[in-house]
Amino acid sequence: MVSAVFHSPLDARGTPVHTAHAPHSVRPELVEGPAQARQGLPSFDKLRTIGNASSGRTGLGPARHARVRAPRTPIDTRAIWLAVLPPAIGFALLVGVWALLTKSGGAFPTPAETFAAAVKLFADPFYDKGPNDQGIGWNILFSLERVGVGFGLAALVGIPLGFVIGRFTFIARMVNPLISLLRPVSPLAWLPIGLLVFKAANPAAIWTIFICSIWPMVINTAVGVQRVPQDYLNVARVLKLSEWKVITKILLPAVLPYMLTGVRLSVGTAWLVIVAAEMLTGGVGIGFWVWDEWNNLNVKHILIAIFVIGIVGLLLEQLLVGIARRFSYAD
Amino acid sequence: MPIDTDTRDFIKVESVEMSFATKKGSFHALREIDLSVAKGEFVTLIGHSGCGKSTLLNLIAGLIKPSSGVLLCDKREIAEPGPERGVVFQNHSLLPWLTCFDNVLLAVESVFGGRETKKKLMQRTDEALQMVGMGHAMDKRPHEISGGMKQRVGIARALAMEPKVLLLDEPFGALDALTRAKLQDELLKIVARTKSTVVMVTHDVDEAVLLSDRIVMMTNGPAATIGEILPVTLPRPRDRVALAEDAAYVHCRKAVLDFLYRRQAHVEPALA
Numbered sequence: 001m002v003s004a005v006f007h008s009p010l011d012a013r014g015t016p017v018h019t020a021h022a023p024h025s026v027r028p029e030l031v032e033g034p035a036q037a038r039q040g041l042p043s044f045d046k047l048r049t050i051g052n053a054s055s056g057r058t059g060l061g062p063a064r065h066a067r068v069r070a071p072r073t074p075i076d077t078r079a080i081w082l083a084v085l086p087p088a089i090g091f092a093l094l095v096g097v098w099a100l101l102t103k104s105g106g107a108f109p110t111p112a113e114t115f116a117a118a119v120k121l122f123a124d125p126f127y128d129k130g131p132n133d134q135g136i137g138w139n140i141l142f143s144l145e146r147v148g149v150g151f152g153l154a155a156l157v158g159i160p161l162g163f164v165i166g167r168f169t170f171i172a173r174m175v176n177p178l179i180s181l182l183r184p185v186s187p188l189a190w191l192p193i194g195l196l197v198f199k200a201a202n203p204a205a206i207w208t209i210f211i212c213s214i215w216p217m218v219i220n221t222a223v224g225v226q227r228v229p230q231d232y233l234n235v236a237r238v239l240k241l242s243e244w245k246v247i248t249k250i251l252l253p254a255v256l257p258y259m260l261t262g263v264r265l266s267v268g269t270a271w272l273v274i275v276a277a278e279m280l281t282g283g284v285g286i287g288f289w290v291w292d293e294w295n296n297l298n299v300k301h302i303l304i305a306i307f308v309i310g311i312v313g314l315l316l317e318q319l320l321v322g323i324a325r326r327f328s329y330a331d
Numbered sequence: 332m333p334i335d336t337d338t339r340d341f342i343k344v345e346s347v348e349m350s351f352a353t354k355k356g357s358f359h360a361l362r363e364i365d366l367s368v369a370k371g372e373f374v375t376l377i378g379h380s381g382c383g384k385s386t387l388l389n390l391i392a393g394l395i396k397p398s399s400g401v402l403l404c405d406k407r408e409i410a411e412p413g414p415e416r417g418v419v420f421q422n423h424s425l426l427p428w429l430t431c432f433d434n435v436l437l438a439v440e441s442v443f444g445g446r447e448t449k450k451k452l453m454q455r456t457d458e459a460l461q462m463v464g465m466g467h468a469m470d471k472r473p474h475e476i477s478g479g480m481k482q483r484v485g486i487a488r489a490l491a492m493e494p495k496v497l498l499l500d501e502p503f504g505a506l507d508a509l510t511r512a513k514l515q516d517e518l519l520k521i522v523a524r525t526k527s528t529v530v531m532v533t534h535d536v537d538e539a540v541l542l543s544d545r546i547v548m549m550t551n552g553p554a555a556t557i558g559e560i561l562p563v564t565l566p567r568p569r570d571r572v573a574l575a576e577d578a579a580y581v582h583c584r585k586a587v588l589d590f591l592y593r594r595q596a597h598v599e600p601a602l603a
Contacts, residue, residue: 231424234394237412239441239492249437253428329428329472 109300117300118307132292134284136304140312143274143285146202150209151270157210158217158266159259165218166225166255183215187273191280201281208277209270216265224258225251253329260324267320271313286312340403341528342368342391342496347400349386359554360386364400366547366557368496373522373529375539377587378549378558379595384532385421385500387549391530392418392498405495414442417489419499423481425473431484432469435459435491442492459491460484462521479510486518490525497522499531503538512571515541523568536591540583541571548590558595561586 095111102110109117125137165172190211194204228251236246278287286309293301349361360383368374376384389395390402393412402409404416412418425434436456443452460469463483473481482502489497502518503511515538522529533539539546543563550558563583565574574580 231420231422232426234412234418234420235424235426237394238392238414238416238418239438240412240414241437241441245437245441249429250426253426329474 107299109303114300114303118304121301121304136286136289136308139284139286139289140308142283143278143287144312146205146278146285147209147267147270147274150206150274151213151267153206154210154214154266154270155217155263158214158262159221161214162218162221162259162262163225163251163255166222172222179215179218182211183219187212187276188280191277195281201283205274205277205281205283205285209273212273213266213270216269217259217262220258220262220265221255224255224262227258228254257324257328260320260327264317264320264324267316268313271309271316275309338370340367341370341372341405342366342530343401343403344387344391345401345403347387347390347397347402349383349390349395350398360552361390362554362556364556368528368530370528371526373531373542373544374547375531375533375543375545376547376549377533377536377539377591378555379551379591380534382549382552383555384549388498388500388530388532391496392416394418414438414492415495417492417494417497419482419485419489419497419502421500421502421504423473423478423485425481425484425488427473430470430472431460431465431476431487432456434473434484435488438488439491455491459487462490463487463517477510479506479514482506482514483517486521490521490527495528497527497529499529501532501534504534511535511538516571518542519567519569536584536587539587540565540580541569541574546583546587548587548595551595559590561590 099111102108121136125135127135128138161175165175187208190208191204194207195201198204198207232250232254233246236250241249274285275287275290278285279291282288286305290302290305293299293305344364344366347361347364348359349364351358351360364387366374366387376387378384386395390397391404391409393402393409393416396410409416425431426437429437436452439452439455439459443455447455457466457469460466463486465480465483465487468476468480473484476484482505486499486502503514506514519542521527529542531542540563546561546563547557548559548561549555561583565577565579565583
């Protein structure tokens with residue numbers, strides 16, 4: 001990331017007129033544009049002379065300076081088209097092929113039928129006619145709740161565990177073979193263990209989410225801790241920072257981007273696992289709903305469920321990408 | 332004991348050997364290093380890359396421990412890093428998630444935090460950044476400022492701890508020539524004002540002659556040692572333009588060049 005926070009490429013080219021961009025700079029001529037920095041003129045005095053010279057030449061007093069606005073970047077319509085058009089074409093192709101294949105009829109519903117069913121389904125997403133017949137909104141929310149609990153517990157255990165593994169080589173060597181062994185196990189293999197231990201379907205589903213989504217967080221956090229640059233740790237040693245300061249000022253910020261990648265992968269896994277787990281455990285949830293609709297031979301609803309699962313997964317991912325971006329830093 | 336030795340041997344390196352354990356076995360980096368740095372003296376370590384000059388600086392910083400031998404600073408053994416030996420790292424090593432102000436404040440807090448009020452700590456931070464001419468960019472993060480500015484903040488961070496010794500590891504190595512010259516001049520002014528004791532690693536002959544009271548020239552590694560120590564008796568304050576034709580300056584420069592490119596031009600056969 002470059003210093004996009006402060007400058008558009010346009011105002012770097014011009015003389016320093018930055019009032020609109022520098023929230024805290026007292027004197028506008030003090031702000032340095034990235035272009036100038038790259039040309040190797042970081043010398044502060046030099047910049048000051050540039051600033052003074054320009055304001056002297058154009059006769060801009062401080063009062064005038066405040067009113068000058070940096071030129072606005074024109075809206076790039078081509079870029080917008082390029083961002084919107086290809087995905088739209090891709091989506092249209094999918095629906096087109098689907099429509100072509102289902103044109104002759106059969107068990108598989110056409111896009112139009114599916115869309116009509118979806119409209120009907122989403123007209124009343126929160127009805128409740130007993131445990132086996134609830135609106136799709138409830139099903140999604142129940143699934144999200146299980147994912148939230150299972151994933152939350154996994155984060156609570158996995159992130160500290162990752163820190164410990166990253167910090168202590170002995171523990172890393174102790175735990176790494178176990179992780180390598182357990183990580184590739186299919187979620188469904190964990191389900192019977194959960195049923196055995198908890199003797200109930202819901203905790204077993206949560207357990208399955210927990211055990212499947214913990215690994216990316218453990219591994220990424222551990223890698224993050226191991227990759228904290230030695231320079232920063234040397235700084236901590238030279239400054240004689242307390243253990244608390246080392247953790248809060250150096251380790252946590254340095255590991256955070258790795259940790260958030262782990263969290264993102266984990267949420268993806270959790271959402272993958274929930275559908276399979278719910279198919280087996282039953283109850284209210286999107287996975288069970290898919291299975292129920294299969295038993296009803298309502299293929300339209302299954303197709304809708306696939307889209308819904310995909311969209312919810314996408315939204316979860318985007319949410320976490322947003323959080324990660326908020327907390328990442330530039331070197 | 333005469334009082335004089337206290338200031339003359341402010342930093343004392345006594346028969347230090349340094350070996351590193353590598354995958355191919357032990358690597359003998361430094362041998363028989365003996366060096367004294369007087370209080371208020373500016374000493375540069377110069378040599379070809381791989382000669383262990385940064386290793387020697389890290390030893391004085393306490394970041395690594397010698398395989399054998401003793402290092403003393405102000406008559407106390409150097410066992411670990413400490414704020415009385417401020418280090419300016421080669422790649423500035425500012426924490427990217429903190430502003431320039433907070434980077435320096437972190438150092439100030441760890442040295443003076445127990446004894447002084449928050450207001451005084453902020454004032455110290457402010458003064459340190461003003462001293463290196465970075466008062467205008469206190470609230471910026473390291474990625475928003477240029478390389479030269481980052482290095483200034485790194486120097487401010489080291490100075491803010493009021494160290495007894497300032498250790499600089501090729502601080503201007505990554506900068507362009509103009510910026511480097513400017514920072515060298517500013518460093519000279521700051522050192523003259525604060526009367527700091529400085530040990531600096533460099534590979535730049537002009538930089539060494541311009542800044543130093545003594546130039547420690549190191550032989551090529553492995554098993555590098557101090558080849559020669561050249562005193563630079565040029566009067567201070569020094570002006571780089573005037574010195575360019577100064578006979579003593581040219582002589583010193585020639586002596587260092589002669590050492591580096593005639594006598595240490597080729598890597599010696601391994602002595603270890």
